[in-house]
Amino acid sequence: MVQSVKPVPSTWCPGCGDFGVLAAVKKAAQEAGVPPYDEVLVGGIGCSGGIHNFIETNGIHALHGRLLAQAVGIKLANPQLTVIAAGGDGDGYAIGMGHFIHAFKKNASILYIVMNNELYGLTKGQASPTSQLGYEGNVEPPFDAILTALSIPVPNFIARTFSGDPKTMIQVLVEAIKFNRANRGFAFVEDLSPCVTYNDTFKDWRARVVDVATLPGYDPSDRQTMFRLCTETMHSGKIPIGVMHRPSAPDPSMPGLELKLLPDKIGPAVADIGLATNRGAYEKLLRAVA
Numbered sequence: 001m002v003q004s005v006k007p008v009p010s011t012w013c014p015g016c017g018d019f020g021v022l023a024a025v026k027k028a029a030q031e032a033g034v035p036p037y038d039e040v041l042v043g044g045i046g047c048s049g050g051i052h053n054f055i056e057t058n059g060i061h062a063l064h065g066r067l068l069a070q071a072v073g074i075k076l077a078n079p080q081l082t083v084i085a086a087g088g089d090g091d092g093y094a095i096g097m098g099h100f101i102h103a104f105k106k107n108a109s110i111l112y113i114v115m116n117n118e119l120y121g122l123t124k125g126q127a128s129p130t131s132q133l134g135y136e137g138n139v140e141p142p143f144d145a146i147l148t149a150l151s152i153p154v155p156n157f158i159a160r161t162f163s164g165d166p167k168t169m170i171q172v173l174v175e176a177i178k179f180n181r182a183n184r185g186f187a188f189v190e191d192l193s194p195c196v197t198y199n200d201t202f203k204d205w206r207a208r209v210v211d212v213a214t215l216p217g218y219d220p221s222d223r224q225t226m227f228r229l230c231t232e233t234m235h236s237g238k239i240p241i242g243v244m245h246r247p248s249a250p251d252p253s254m255p256g257l258e259l260k261l262l263p264d265k266i267g268p269a270v271a272d273i274g275l276a277t278n279r280g281a282y283e284k285l286l287r288a289v290a
């Protein structure tokens with residue numbers, strides 16, 4: 001059940017990167033002009049997925065790896081809402097991987113924030129799909145969500161931020177929320193959010209992050225260019241961050257899913273379902289099932 005409750009004190013370890021996301025989400029929603037009663041935060045399962053408990057807003061704790069299905073459902077029930085799904089790399093890229101890929105294709109105008117700490121924090125530090133080779137005996141190379149996102153040809157918004165740079169994170173989240181509120185489709189932001197308890201990567205990541213906007217040839221409207229810039233940056237041992245994809249203009253043939261299905265933006269949660277206005281439709285339905 002989606003409910004608005006008073007926030008509870010955070011259960012995160014002091015210094016966890018997720019605090020940066022919590023602060024940035026609050027600030028970005030304000031700056032983007034989202035009234036708290038119009039915002040819904042859908043949390044995944046994991047330390048990161050508790051985020052909705054620590055903000056005074058409408059929130060729901062989703063099933064593990066299923067937060068995107070629930071977030072898309074909320075958006076389609078009432079497209080007027082600003083819907084933010086937020087969880088971890090284990091939640092999104094392991095058990096939730098099928099939903100992750102399809103979210104880009106579905107292209108509902110929701111924001112998905114993945115707090116990537118390269119491990120499963122809540123269950124005590126096991127390797128996740130983004131863990132480095134050798135971490136806790138991991139023998140699989142890490143999965144890269146940005147390269148995957150860039151390979152899906154839908155005009156959505158794609159970015160990576162770092163919890164050690166809250167100012168840029170707020171700017172990126174404001175842009176993502178505005179993109180959603182203009183019904184332009186799915187916005188994906190992966191935040192590099194270190195787990196200070198099981199693998200504190202703050203110092204290492206601070207030394208290695210490179211804002212792609214500073215690279216020669218940067219063009220976030222061109223997926224091929226951005227794929228090349230990201231892979232070149234990664235091959236040099238650095239971590240690309242920044243806005244990775246931003247369509248140059250709205251594409252009227254590819255609006256957010258909610259506009260395709262509900263052009264008047266009135267979803268079933270707020271539609272008039274009374275008999276007086278819908279008698280004809282109800283009678284048709286009854287004839288169909290008779």
Ligand SMILES: Cc1ncc(C[n+]2csc(CCOP(=O)(O)OP(=O)(O)O)c2C)c(N)n1
Binds near residue numbers: 045046064090091092
């Ligand atoms: C269906 C199901 N499988 C497994 C679990 C156990 N579990 C809880 S949190 C979690 C992983 C969390 O990792 P991540 O999404 O990276 O979040 P973090 O805790 O690092 O923020 C797992 C496997 C569960 N709660 N439900």
Ligand code: SF4
Binds near residue numbers: 017018047048196197
């Ligand atoms: S275990 Fe790691 S991810 Fe979880 S709250 Fe603590 S620092 Fe954050």
